[in-house]
Amino acid sequence: MRSYRHVGIALGFLGGTTLGSGISFLFRLEPVQLMLCVTLCGLGGILAGLLVFSAWQSRFQER
Numbered sequence: 001m002r003s004y005r006h007v008g009i010a011l012g013f014l015g016g017t018t019l020g021s022g023i024s025f026l027f028r029l030e031p032v033q034l035m036l037c038v039t040l041c042g043l044g045g046i047l048a049g050l051l052v053f054s055a056w057q058s059r060f061q062e063r
Contacts, residue, residue, distance in 0.1 A: 003057075004053050004056075004057060005050065005053065005054075007049075007053060008049035008050045008052060008053030008054070009046050009049055009050060010049075011049050012045035012046045012047070012048050012049020012050065012052075013042050013045050013046050013049070014045070015045045015048075015049070016041040016042040016043065016044050016045020016046065016048070017038050017041060017042040017045065019041050019045070020037045020038035020039070020040065020041030020042060021034075021038055023037055023041065024037045024038060
């Protein structure tokens with residue numbers, strides 16, 4: 001069975017950085033704070049993407 005781990009990482013990073021960019025725009029953060037916010041949200045998105053796809057894969061293997 002194929003592993004979708006790379007898909008989880010890519011989608012999580014995309015979603016996390018998009019969320020971080022939006023938060024930075026709304027709060028009008030300075031450049032250093034903006035980069036920190038986008039980086040932290042991107043890392044959080046990677047972790048969330050890995051968790052979602054591993055849960056999805058384990059559910060799929062049960063069937």
